[in-house]
Amino acid sequence: MNIVSAVxxxxxxxxxxxxxxxxxVRLVVDEPxxxxxxxxxxWSHRVSDDGRGPDWQLRVFTDPARGVGALNWIGPVRSGEPGPWDSLNPTPFDGEPVDFDPSVPLFFPPSASLPIEKVRRAVTEYFQTGRRPECVQWQPGMWY
Incomplete structure (x- = not known):
């Protein structure tokens, strides 16, 4: 059985x-x-800050008060391209962009913002499959 490791x-x-x-899932998605x-x-093992871990990662940032979030995937996908990939909302989002890294600050593109329920489904799917979630659409991301 795979282990979920989360920072x-x-x-x-x-x-x-x-x-x-x-x-x-509730902690990552529903808590600020x-x-x-x-x-x-x-992954098959616990991941920690000692440098051992898989070559893929799902980055999640949500703003529960606004009911939005965004995802970033780095790692293999069926097409063989390692990414990065950002979530894609085909419906234009009107509002403040979602943070990618608040310490810099860097933001996801507005097209990456998803309703928080879609983020919750994607995180749940990832925890079950260990692969990039297919329940959301993806677009090429930037190397930040």
Whole structure:
């Protein structure tokens, strides 16, 4: 069974059971994290800051008060291109862009902003499959 490793508020968290994964989805998506994006990994081992880990990552930033979020994927996809990839909302988003890295600050493009429910579904899917979520659309991202 794969292990979910997550950096949330710059602190490592882990989930192996369905209940732990559900709690981690709620923490990442529904709780405000104004200073940090959450970095998520699904792998056969626990990932930690010692440098051992997979070559892929799902970055998530949400603004629960506004009900929006955005995703960034770095890693393999079926097309073989490693990315990066940002979420894509085919419906134009009118509002402030979602943070990519609040410390810089860097922002996702407005076209990456998704309703928070879609972000929740994508994170849940990633925790189940360990692959880039297919329940959302993707667009080429920038190397920040």
């Amino acid at each position: 949330v508020d710059n602190d490592w968290r882990y989930a192996t059971t369905p209940a732990e994964r559900d709690a981690l 994290h104004p200073a940090w994006a959450s970095l998520l990994y699904v």
